[in-house]
Structures are given as structure tokens and as C-alpha cells.
Amino acid sequence: MGSQRKKGKLIALEGIDGSGKSTQARLLAERMRREGIACYATMEPTDSPIGSLIRQIMTGRVRTDNRVIAPLFAADRLDHLLNEVNGILHKVEEGIAVITDRYYFSSYAYQGVDLPMEWVIQANKLSSDILRPDVTVFLDISPKLALERISRNRFRQELFEEEARLIQVREKYMEAFGALEGVERVAVLDGNGSPQEIAEALWDEVRKFIDD
Numbered sequence: 001m002g003s004q005r006k007k008g009k010l011i012a013l014e015g016i017d018g019s020g021k022s023t024q025a026r027l028l029a030e031r032m033r034r035e036g037i038a039c040y041a042t043m044e045p046t047d048s049p050i051g052s053l054i055r056q057i058m059t060g061r062v063r064t065d066n067r068v069i070a071p072l073f074a075a076d077r078l079d080h081l082l083n084e085v086n087g088i089l090h091k092v093e094e095g096i097a098v099i100t101d102r103y104y105f106s107s108y109a110y111q112g113v114d115l116p117m118e119w120v121i122q123a124n125k126l127s128s129d130i131l132r133p134d135v136t137v138f139l140d141i142s143p144k145l146a147l148e149r150i151s152r153n154r155f156r157q158e159l160f161e162e163e164a165r166l167i168q169v170r171e172k173y174m175e176a177f178g179a180l181e182g183v184e185r186v187a188v189l190d191g192n193g194s195p196q197e198i199a200e201a202l203w204d205e206v207r208k209f210i211d212d
Contacts, residue, residue, distance in 0.1 A: 008038075008092040010131060011099045011206055014173060015139035016166045018146030019191050020198065024139060025099045027199040028206065032097060037210065039097040046084055050076045070123045077127040089131050097210075121179060128184075135209045136184060137202060138177065139191035143167045185209070 011028070013021045022043060029041040045051035054072055056062040080100075081088050088098050143166035150161050177186045187205050191198055 007095040009097040009134045009209060010088065010092050011097065011209075012133040012136040013099060013101050013139065014136055015141060015191060016143060016146050016169045016173075017161050018149040018166070019139040019141045020149075020195060021101050021139060023195055024198060024202055025101065027195065028099055028202055031199070031203050032099075032206075037097055038095065039099060040091055041099040042080070042084065042088070043101045044080055045076050046080050048076070048079050048084075050079060074123060074126060077124070078130075081127050081131055092131060118179070121176070132184060134185065135206065136177075136186045137205055138173060138186065138188045139198065139202075140170075140188050141191035143170060145192060 013025055013028075015021050025041045025043065029039050032039040045054040050072060053062065054076055057064055057069065057072070082090075085091075088100060091098050143163050146166055147161065147163050154161075177188070180186060189198070189201055189205060193201075
């Protein structure tokens with residue numbers, strides 16, 4: 001659909017909680033604008049009713065299982081892709097670079113649901129068929145350091161923010177990226193440094209794809 005017409009770039013930032021994705025999305029957007037590149041940074045889940053329900057599920061306030069989670073995440077991604085402020089797809093087609101966090105696989109791991117990665121990829125197929133990222137960058141931080149950052153910077157920790165669960169989420173990501181080898185561009189970046197160090201490394205990685 002949109003992938004044949006797109007002019008801009010779609011950059012997905014991934015990482016476990018505490019990896020600094022939102023900070024890096026902001027810094028990357030600022031850097032790209034300084035370089036004269038029109039860009040838009042957005043995070044998921046959306047503020048739609050579906051996104052609000054997903055946040056409640058992720059924090060444990062609403063209990064559910066994968067039969068409910070799967071269609072909810074598919075609906076939220078499609079809403080984000082097609083409709084939010086005219087949609088990510090439309091922005092990319094207009095030549096705007098979009099930086100997004102798709103909660104691509106980790107959302108399933110947050111629930112402690114042991115799902116085969118083939119199933120998870122299939123659940124995401126509808127949105128990735130419409131618009132696949134030009135590159136997904138994973139900010140690979142130690143779960144222990146991530147938890148330290150969360151404990152230091154958050155007023156309240158979410159129920160799923162514990163070291164064992166962060167380790168599980170990271171393992172899910174690694175499994176997913178292995179399954180995507182040859183299908184999507186994935187770059188694993190050391191996320192254990194300072195925000196400034198990570199921002200420089202992220203820019204070096206992302207600019208490889210800007211002129212493709």
C-alpha cells in the first residue's frame with residue numbers, strides 16, 4: 001500500500017523500560033531538524049480509547065489474556081499508523097521522517113504470556129505490511145541499570161517494572177530480532193552510556209538510512 005509511494009523515513013526506537021526511548025526520540029528529532037530534515041516524533045500506545053485500555057492492561061489495573069491483547073494491539077497500531085494527526089503513513093508519504101516507538105513485541109512479554117514469536121509477528125503483520133520501518137534501533141541497556149533508572153526517576157513504578165520481567169522483555173526482543181533477520185533492518189545499540197553518548201551513536205546509525 002504505502003510502502004511503494006513513501007518518500008520519508010520511518011524510524012522505530014525500541015528498548016525495555018528505562019532505556020530512555022522517549023528522551024532519545026526527542027533528541028533525535030531535534031538533531032534531524034537541525035540537519036534540515038522534516039520530522040515528527042510520536043510514542044505509543046495512542047491516547048485513543050483503545051490506547052487507554054492498553055495502558056490499563058500494561059499496568060495491571062485491567063486483567064486479560066492474549067485473546068484480548070492481540071486484537072487490541074493490532075487495532076492500536078493501525079490507529080496510530082493511519083489516523084493519529086492524519087497518520088504516520090500519510091506523514092511518511094509527504095516526505096516527513098517519523099520516529100516512533102511501536103511497542104512492537106515487548107507488550108506481550110509485559111503480560112508474562114509465553115507466546116511463540118511466529119504468532120507475535122503474525123499479529124503485527126497487518127500494520128507492517130502497510131508501512132514497515134526503514135530501521136528499528138534497539139537501545140540495549142542492562143535490565144539492572146534500567147531498573148535503577150526507573151527507581152530513581154519515577155514517582156511510581158508500574159507492576160511489570162521489575163528486573164526479572166525486564167530480563168524477560170529483553171529476551172523477547174532478541175528472539176524477535178532473530179526471527180526478523182533478512183526481513184527488517186534492525187540495529188542493536190549500546191544503551192548503557194549517558195544520554196548524550198547514546199544520542200550521538202543513534203544519529204550515526206540513523207543517518208545511514210536517511211539518503212537510501
